[in-house]
Amino acid sequence: MEQFQTVKFAADRLVAPFCILLASYVCYLLSLVVYNAYFHPLARFPGPFWWGATPIPYVWHQLNGRLPFVFSELHAKHGDVVRVLPYMLSFRDANAWRDIYQIRPKRKLLTKDPYVMSPGSEGAYNIITSFDPAEHARFRERLNPGFSTRAFRGQELMVMTHVDELIEKLRAKCSSEEAQDMVKWPALLYFDIVADLIFGKNLGNVEGEHPHPWLDGLFGSTMRLITYFNAARQFPHLTPFLKLFFPKDLMDQQVKHAAFTRDSVDERMQLKEGKASNSHDFMSYILPYDEATTHMSMAEIRSTYGTLMIAGSENVSTTASFTIYHLLKNPDALRKATEEVRQSCKRDEDITFTSIGGMKYLSGVVNESMRLNPAAPTTQSRVVPKGGVAVSGNLVPEGARVGAPPYCINHHAEFFKDPESFLPERWTDDPRFSSDQPQVFHPFQLGPRACAGKSIALAEIQLLIAKILFHFDISLDKSCAEWSKDMKIFHLWQLRPLLVHFSIRQG
Ligand code: HEM
Numbered sequence: 001m002e003q004f005q006t007v008k009f010a011a012d013r014l015v016a017p018f019c020i021l022l023a024s025y026v027c028y029l030l031s032l033v034v035y036n037a038y039f040h041p042l043a044r045f046p047g048p049f050w051w052g053a054t055p056i057p058y059v060w061h062q063l064n065g066r067l068p069f070v071f072s073e074l075h076a077k078h079g080d081v082v083r084v085l086p087y088m089l090s091f092r093d094a095n096a097w098r099d100i101y102q103i104r105p106k107r108k109l110l111t112k113d114p115y116v117m118s119p120g121s122e123g124a125y126n127i128i129t130s131f132d133p134a135e136h137a138r139f140r141e142r143l144n145p146g147f148s149t150r151a152f153r154g155q156e157l158m159v160m161t162h163v164d165e166l167i168e169k170l171r172a173k174c175s176s177e178e179a180q181d182m183v184k185w186p187a188l189l190y191f192d193i194v195a196d197l198i199f200g201k202n203l204g205n206v207e208g209e210h211p212h213p214w215l216d217g218l219f220g221s222t223m224r225l226i227t228y229f230n231a232a233r234q235f236p237h238l239t240p241f242l243k244l245f246f247p248k249d250l251m252d253q254q255v256k257h258a259a260f261t262r263d264s265v266d267e268r269m270q271l272k273e274g275k276a277s278n279s280h281d282f283m284s285y286i287l288p289y290d291e292a293t294t295h296m297s298m299a300e301i302r303s304t305y306g307t308l309m310i311a312g313s314e315n316v317s318t319t320a321s322f323t324i325y326h327l328l329k330n331p332d333a334l335r336k337a338t339e340e341v342r343q344s345c346k347r348d349e350d351i352t353f354t355s356i357g358g359m360k361y362l363s364g365v366v367n368e369s370m371r372l373n374p375a376a377p378t379t380q381s382r383v384v385p386k387g388g389v390a391v392s393g394n395l396v397p398e399g400a401r402v403g404a405p406p407y408c409i410n411h412h413a414e415f416f417k418d419p420e421s422f423l424p425e426r427w428t429d430d431p432r433f434s435s436d437q438p439q440v441f442h443p444f445q446l447g448p449r450a451c452a453g454k455s456i457a458l459a460e461i462q463l464l465i466a467k468i469l470f471h472f473d474i475s476l477d478k479s480c481a482e483w484s485k486d487m488k489i490f491h492l493w494q495l496r497p498l499l500v501h502f503s504i505r506q507g
Pocket residue numbers: 127128140194197308311312313315316319374375376380443444445448449450451452453454456457458
């Protein structure tokens with residue numbers, strides 16, 4: 001009893017300091033809200049009150065997977081410039097891309113945002129997450145040979161072999177009535193290709209018709225975790241506490257991904273020259289490894305190639321799935337694309353990187369799919385350098401974050417006529433779309449941080465679509481008629497299975 005009273009007494013004594021602490025914290029938060037709303041250097045920009053006063057609405061929509069769609073609503077209501085966070089502005093107008101992401105004469109570069117860029121595995125920054133221009137240039141220099149025109153030509157046979165393997169699998173499935181999941185198959189295919197591209201090894205996803213343990217559960221999970229990290233960082237005092245609530249399965253995926261990357265890098269380093277299945281793989285350009293001449297630490301190498309395994313496959317796979325879906329939902333486009341492929345190529349062997357490069361309508365189909373559903377639909381924020389900069393004619397103070405929202409821009413009627421319809425003709429000099437502004441379309445970003453893999457990505461997607469249209473007649477399973485409706489975005493799209501029926505082509 002006496003012991004109980006001692007504990008109660010001690011607890012009573014703690015109540016007052018705790019209440020004072022809590023009250024001070026609440027006062028601090030309230031003063032922050034007032035400061036953000038009325039005195040912050042960005043307070044003069046338009047936007048809903050609570051978005052400018054606290055990060056809560058932004059984080060709420062981010063965690064609901066709706067942020068890019070809500071940005072469209074915000075711009076529709078508040079105009080071309082909207083304050084979407086106390087310290088961030090979103091720009092929808094035609095000059096935003098150039099002003100934010102490109103190198104401009106006599107102006108400091110707007111760098112990636114250290115606030116949202118986490119290092120990759122082993123705590124090392126990599127080609128995508130690095131926000132220091134000098135560090136990024138060091139990485140990019142090492143990677144560039146793998147993205148050269150010469151390398152691109154050398155990659156054709158490898159890509160073709162993997163695509164043909166999938167075509168054979170799909171052909172074998174034609175005898176059964178079973179619909180094929182065109183989210184699963186492209187994921188298997190492009191993860192095989194990226195592993196071959198980077199490490200010169202075949203993971204056998206397509207061959208086994210099942211995700212390799214490395215791929216199993218990987219797509220979707222990394223970007224979901226990044227979304228949680230970014231959301232937690234909006235509340236700096238609480239970040240360590242919030243991290244405790246990150247789903248364990250997502251954290252485990254990252255541990256598994258890091259282990260597979262480490263093993264693949266180590267394995268590739270030990271292979272003798274010419275022993276990889278693809279001797280022009282990205283890693284061949286840094287071998288034999290010597291830190292002094294490679295200018296990348298082992299941790300940076302693992303972090304970079306691990307990130308590339310995802311960056312070089314999930315976006316491609318997502319784009320291929322959306323392209324197939326849009327074609328199936330638009331019979332006229334499907335017919336025109338099929339005719340183009342079958343008329344320009346009489347035999348399967350005629351479908352090459354060169355021949356698909358000349359297929360204008362097919363290229364329009366892929367562009368239009370990326371316009372409606374850009375694989376990277378979220379805003380990539382940049383930091384305004386010392387002295388501030390003008391963005392779309394607005395002087396933005398230093399330290400602010402700025403960005404152009406791809407999804408919102410691509411769906412804006414001022415830039416694209418009939419923006420919600422799938423109309424590949426708009427990319428084919430059709431005079432009906434002469435008022436379109438294709439210069440605002442940047443699915444691969446622009447400037448020094450633009451996608452290094454654009455050419456190979458487009459070739460991979462167009463090759464698969466061309467081969468499918470050449471060999472098969474396809475139709476959408478009824479259950480997927482509204483496949484893209486209410487889809488969530490956690491950095492990238494969270495895709496559901498896309499069921500498609502395949503039959504050997506008629507005629
Ligand atoms: C449809 C497919 C793809 C799309 C839509 C896409 C899009 C993008 C975007 C938007 C960025 C900029 C990200 C940022 O600013 O944070 C980026 C960066 C990058 N992407 Fe891609 N990507 C695709 C495929 C690929 C492929 C296949 C590869 C390589 C095999 C690749 C390699 C890279 C690299 C290395 C970067 C970093 C560039 C740098 O900062 O220097 N991407 N990509």
